[in-house]
Amino acid sequence: MILCCNPQAQYNAYQKEIDAAIGSVLRVGWYILGQEVKTFEEEFAAFLGVKYAVGCGSGTEALHLSLAACGIGTGDEVITVSHTAVATVAAIELTGATPVLVDVRPDCLTLDPNTLGRALTSRTKAIIPVHLYGQAADLNSIQSFARQHGLRVIEDCCQAHGATYSGRRVGCFGDLGCFSFYPTKNLGAVGDGGMVVTNDPELAERLRLLREYGWAKRYVSHIPGWNSRLDELQAAVLRVKLRYLDIDNEKRRQIAKAYSEGLKDCHVRLPVSRPENLHVYHLYVIRSQERDQLQEHLRKKDVGALIHYPVPVHQQPAYKGRLGNPDALQVTESAAQEVLSLPIYPELGETEIRTVIEAIRVFPATTR
């Protein structure tokens, strides 16, 4: 089976360095928020070109901490998309605030800035654009709308480590940028992990307090916080992989290019990458009117294609009827019927890429 993503292949690629990094943490014997985390925070901030980086427990927690650091909670509204990982919306609800879900652009499925005017109310406090599939949302329009209305911008960069917009890496545009190191992400740990980045020293300080019980120093809580820490093993592994992130993202772009060439003039709609963006192809997402049959056809040919995401957040049992106006989420709802993610990860070989392309090209016309 050709897997859609394959974190183990990446471990195999960097095994020596990863094993050494893990061994070194075990020998030092300091397991949480130590030197590895501190150094990784500095290296990750330098990589992005941002002043502060604060490690935390997951991508969900990065968003939760960011919202809390901005003082957002019960009675407030936060605008984001329904076409995203449920984590984006779950993080807003964790603070007590209400998610207001808007539609996406039909071409690249990121937040449609034209929807913001209608979603704005006197309670709106922030916008969370999601850099979906590895490509930046329309940061220019979103940020100018936010500035005009005094809103915070919290970037969900969980699928876009290293992606750029107008030449700068995502994460440094908004008030805060949030990253996940879930194993399948472009920068993936061997467990859970996350990071918030910011240029604002006060927000950075508040994030550091919030992630550990509000402690300014040990056992003295200055504000009510909780526990969302990054551990030393994850940080040590992530430091190794960060050194290869640009190279690995370039490999993903080469695979995407091969797919786009091999599948042009074919029966599927190809992903669009906008000129101002350097796409990092966390996912390579095609669209088809016969998506379910195509997925099944690929499965029979040992090609593992997945759906991101089959059910928009506003239609999931936990949120249905509570969030968003379905009439205003037409693009989201049709995308959920059509999207299909093809196998993509840096170690994917040329033979496998050809197999995937061929399998799609021979998708029988009879079922279409």
Ligand SMILES: *Cc1c(COP(=O)(O)O)cnc(C)c1O
């Ligand atoms: C993965 C992901 C998250 C959540 O990250 P976790 O580390 O799994 O909590 C949030 N938003 C998006 C867009 C993601 O892809």
